Amino acid sequence: xxxxxxxxxxxxxxxxxxxxxxxxxxxxxxxxxxxxxxxxxxxxxxxxxxxxxxxxxxxxxxxxxxxxxxxxxxxxxxxxxxxxxxxxxxxxxxxxxxxxxxxxxxxxxxxxxxxxxxxxxxxxxxxxxxxxxxxxxxxxxxxxxxxxxxxxxxxxxxxxxxxxxxxxxxxxxxxxxxxxxxxxxxxxxxxxxxxxxxxxxxxxxxxxxxxxxxxxxxxxxxxxxx
Ligand code: NI
Ligand code: MN
Numbered sequence: 001x002x003x004x005x006x007x008x009x010x011x012x013x014x015x016x017x018x019x020x021x022x023x024x025x026x027x028x029x030x031x032x033x034x035x036x037x038x039x040x041x042x043x044x045x046x047x048x049x050x051x052x053x054x055x056x057x058x059x060x061x062x063x064x065x066x067x068x069x070x071x072x073x074x075x076x077x078x079x080x081x082x083x084x085x086x087x088x089x090x091x092x093x094x095x096x097x098x099x100x101x102x103x104x105x106x107x108x109x110x111x112x113x114x115x116x117x118x119x120x121x122x123x124x125x126x127x128x129x130x131x132x133x134x135x136x137x138x139x140x141x142x143x144x145x146x147x148x149x150x151x152x153x154x155x156x157x158x159x160x161x162x163x164x165x166x167x168x169x170x171x172x173x174x175x176x177x178x179x180x181x182x183x184x185x186x187x188x189x190x191x192x193x194x195x196x197x198x199x200x201x202x203x204x205x206x207x208x209x210x211x212x213x214x215x216x217x218x219x220x221x222x223x224x225x226x
Pocket of ligand 2: 051054140
């Protein structure tokens with residue numbers, strides 16, 4: 001499985017021959033100016049919530065690639081109104097089958113509105129079961145006791161968690177989240193994009209190490225094999 005980072009909380013995962021793109025926020029991010037959204041491949045685009053720093057490029061990339069967008073029912077409806085033809089609306093609940101595996105929407109403690117301020121439904125985290133591995137993307141969230149449910153549904157090979165604090169978990173809470181979801185390999189996102197979420201990445205890696213866990217922080221445009 002290949003994970004590629006596109007800055008902030010944008011990344012793709014290649015699994016069972018499909019490319020899953022997450023929370024594309026690339027053209028408005030000066031840190032990600034090396035990434036050309038017209039070169040991105042996607043079979044699916046997963047959207048954790050409606051905030052601009054997660055959906056900025058969703059419509060453009062969906063139109064370029066013909067990818068199926070997956071997110072809250074309200075997010076899917078908004079994409080449709082913006083000309084996206086293929087969108088699957090969901091909510092927190094049972095597993096949903098796709099051709100690469102299955103996905104469950106789980107709780108995320110956050111807010112969710114579109115850039116114009118309108119209601120975007122519940123923010124989501126996603127738990128994935130695939131033939132290659134199980135993994136979890138929490139989306140923007142605080143640490144929540146509900147994360148302790150996730151090992152019921154998945155034996156996680158890795159988890160993608162926000163670590164920047166202020167709007168989401170910080171490093172200390174992300175370590176606790178990794179314990180709750182029973183996962184030793186964490187990919188950190190949602191840090192260093194804006195001043196309120198600036199962190200000391202060396203200290204973050206050391207803090208995870210001290211807890212017996214590995215924190216991966218790929219550079220923008222970098223891929224890691226998992
Ligand atoms: Ni957000
Ligand atoms: Mn965010």
